[in-house]
Amino acid sequence: MGPDRLHGRPGAAGPPGGFSLIELLVGISMLAVLLGLALPSFSDWMRNNQVRSTAETLREGLQLARSEALKRNTRVRMQLVSTLDNSCALSASGPYWVVNIGSAVSPAGACGALAGSGTGPNIIQKGPMTAASSKVSIAALPATAVVAFDASGRLSPTLNPTVAAPVPKTQIDIQFPGSACVVSSGTVRCLRLVVYPAGEVRMCDPAQTSATDPTRC
Secondary structure (H helix, E strand, O other): OOHHHHOOOOOOOOOOOOOOHHHHHHHHHHHHHHHHHHHHHHHHHHHHHHHHHHHHHHHHHHHHHHHHHHHHOOOEEEEEEOOOOOOOOEOOOOOEEEEEEOOOOOOOOOOOOOOOOOOOOOEEEEEEOOHHHHHOEEEEEOOOOEEEEOOOOOEOOEOOOOEOOOOOOEEEEEEOOOOOEHHHOOOEOOEEEEEOOOOOEEEEEOOOOOOOOOOEO
């Protein structure tokens, strides 16, 4: 029996522990490539999520205005505004919203009124569209920034600003600035809210063209 075996040492040296510098550099390079491939998909997912959360908040605000009109048996309107203080103005691009009583009563210049107080423009509820809404773009057509419902839940004419009867359907497009929508061969799933004269509020996808797709606009 040789001396190496007597002392419990192998006769030949084994492979060194850990990674060599070359192996480490190769691993880092592969990780960088994988991250580079995943980053665009993650960025698109974030943009799509921001667009959807803003669209859902707007839809909830519109549905709130309609349900309050039915419950109170009176006209209720929702509008997009520039701020939530008393410097607010109507704005077709938001990024805030206000629901108040009366088709002729605009909250412009009085958005700081306490919701539910019954004073001023009789604000029922107000808020930002979402934290993500500051990063998306919103465009309302007609560009009045106001949608009103009557006691039967149908779209109603308004004053301040004037929307005359018959009230056309209202369309609100939610997009992401600097990124093309899927409908324009881009990667962002832009969305649209449509409020029909009968009062129905739908969220749809302009990129869907199949007649059988329920998300088609």
